[in-house]
Amino acid sequence: MSNSSEPGRVVVIGTVGIDDIETAQASVQGVLGGSATYAALASRFFAPTTMSSVVGHDFPAAHLELLTERDIDLSSLETADGLTFRWGGRYAVDMNVRETTFVDLNVLEHFDPKVPQHAVAESFVFLGNTDPSIQLRILDQVVDPRFVIVDSMDFWIKADRRRVSEVFARCDCVVLNDEEARLFGGHANIPRAVRTILDLGPSYVVVKRGEFGAALVSDDGWFFAPAYPLDEVVDPTGAGDAFAGAFLGSLAAANSTDNAALRRAVVYGCVVASFTVEAFSVDRLAELTRHDIDSRYVEFGDFAAF
């Protein structure tokens, strides 16, 4: 693959939803959420971004406006009969512990995503966490992508490990948090768990480690980026998807997936994730500027230099 300097396009396929979120300090209801939302709002800082998802008739116009105003291509955002996907989550005082209070799949239940063919060739594709059968149907439609990253979660790993493995085998990079990596790999030891995933075929695994940052693993070895030390985490929701969006956007901007580009992408992922958790929902992510991102990126350069 050539390393052209023309930026690539990001295609994000995931959920768009309405969230109720509770923390020990505060709570919000009916806020914008979903994996595709966070990922697209993060990647658009770096590269043109197309979002493929479905919402219901009740999806607030203000949410649509927010996405449109931030130059996200919504031509593949379907509006179906029925209600928008809704999710509720409650965080413990230790923000690493989250309980899902409810899930109303609504229009997601019968969603059969159409991958936007005008966008997908030579694109940088993010498959958000969902049923691996759906992820496989999406992959069937992803023709000639430049780079495909995929997320999953404990529920699907337990429910359908075989299909999750099939999905991983067909992607370039698997992005999981450390608990999901341990669960999938069947090892408490992360390097071994990651090896199990790499052995399936993907060239890269990114392990998201919450307050400990992220690690990129490939046959070339390990790269570690810390999390930005924040005095207050308001709402961790979407941090992982924002990470993935910024990671992919940064690769698309460089139109490169070489080692240097991947390392920079991990740092950009950590930077944007750190802003995301500073406010509820997408509040901080939506108001962020590229200058904010670049300033914090520079700070990361000093975090690990010796």
Add this chain to the structure above:
Amino acid sequence: MSNSSEPGRVVVIGTVGIDDIETAQASVQGVLGGSATYAALASRFFAPTTMSSVVGHDFPAAHLELLTERDIDLSSLETADGLTFRWGGRYAVDMNVRETTFVDLNVLEHFDPKVPQHAVAESFVFLGNTDPSIQLRILDQVVDPRFVIVDSMDFWIKADRRRVSEVFARCDCVVLNDEEARLFGGHANIPRAVRTILDLGPSYVVVKRGEFGAALVSDDGWFFAPAYPLDEVVDPTGAGDAFAGAFLGSLAAANSTDNAALRRAVVYGCVVASFTVEAFSVDRLAELTRHDIDSRYVEFGDFAAF
């Protein structure tokens, strides 16, 4: 303080004991252990090291020999009437979870450490984890040290937070693991918890984060070093003390506590800790060469570069 190029001396004051250790894979009985043991065996790679502690009449000659042969100054290692300190620990499959199976203080119960006055002036001092009343008595004897680091643990933080605070206030650097930092600081948020400690007076806090490495925090900001990615952790016992010993030894070798020296010291700490956990007890630490350490140190240079 000047940054002389003549190496300083390390003085380690802590426990020397006999351990029984169980993991999910294997177990060992009657092996060499104790905070001073691990710290001194780590620091001696970098700088001349004096160890102050107490053992009983039953302390095996082979253990003494091992320490002597590795050039550790044992002139302040007292042999008291009674039995040597004994400790038993059992690790879960997840090596981050440890249960203490027994503690026999034995000669430690009435131990009143004498700080070796021939060694302490201008030295780099490690106060291993113990009763904060004892740590305060030690600090009274530490005259004109160059740099003092201290460790503590949940038991003492809960039992005598006031005295632990007094100890921290009198040291240059507090070394804790993340759970201890959260507990002492009274915040789940690590940056806030660390701020609580820095506000007491020490210039530096090092947060040991197990498989996630270590962070150095001061008014100058944050430095993060990852843990070396190991396919197998055999026995985590003593990793934190070996970290502290290598950290301090590296500072003593440079005879400097400037920011660059501290960052290198954190990395050396992570390097030596990573070797320590590759075998039970001090088996790997005792057989290690400086060349092993330097090779892995070079690898760390690539882990976070972008």
